[in-house]
Amino acid sequence: MELLASPAVRVGLSVAVATGLYGISFGALSAASGLSLAQTAALSLLMFSGGSQFAFIGVVAGGGSGLSALSAAALLGLRNGVYGMQLNFLLRPRGWRKAAAAQLTIDESVATATAQSELPEAKRGFWTAGIGVFVLWNVFTLVGALLGGAVGDPRQWGLDGAAVAAFLGLLWPRLRSREAGAIAVACAVVTVVAVPLAPPGVPILCAAVVAAVLGLRRMPPRPAEAAADRRPGPQPGRDGGV
């Protein structure tokens, strides 16, 4: 009960439910693409990165080779490497926790962790969202694979809208400063321009590069802030807001 008092845990759980339910559409689509139940389950357990999984079965369903399915999935998953670097610096997991954290490193867990304003909250947010999405995503993958299309399209229930709202809710509290606002605008423009030009997953990488360059070039550290910022994600003195 004490855990539920933590805002980060509550955010993590909402994110887990909204994302986990989407496993139904992956399971159903994977079964429709001709993968067996065990193969579908293996993708959700081992690959565990929604975009990569959809790309993999998309290529397989389209008659593509195993190698091109793997390449599409790998390209989409590149951003997880950037996330890993950031989370390693933020959370500093050691030993087996490093491997566990790596497997749980996905959009949702990273977003939940980095949106928190204090380190303990960032940790709780990461593990709650990571484990929560992992469990629910895998359970609902099985449900989707077993039921097939019988449950209908999760979009009908507005689940894709829930994902949009969740990411916006995690971004919102970080937009208080003018620099952050400028970076957000630049990255939004880069993303919109890159979506039609690059394979899925790559626009996020483009935005990451632009943000990092802007962060290095345009935002000289002001002494007071530089001293206050010990970690990249949660920024002391700034209200998390969620």
Place this chain on the structure above:
Amino acid sequence: MVLWFWILAAGCVSFATKLAGYLVPARILGNPRMLRAAGALTVGLLTSLTVVTTVSSGSALVPDARLAAAAAAAVALWLRAPFLVVVAAGALAAAAARLAGLP
């Protein structure tokens, strides 16, 4: 059987990509300039994720009911609603917009 090989290989590649990030020594990121860059990176990634989930479908820009979800979520955030309410507002807005005939 051949497909099994590619599934397991792709799973390994996915995990290796994630783990590679964790193997970058944290102290490399420890100076103030890198801290600013990392803070900017967080804003950039969250912005890009928001935009991608709102308007993209594969490699196409598809304006649809998700825009209503983003607008509803923004209003909820403006009103300082709790996170769960924001997420629910997004889902309700998208479902309602689809009922109203939007794609």
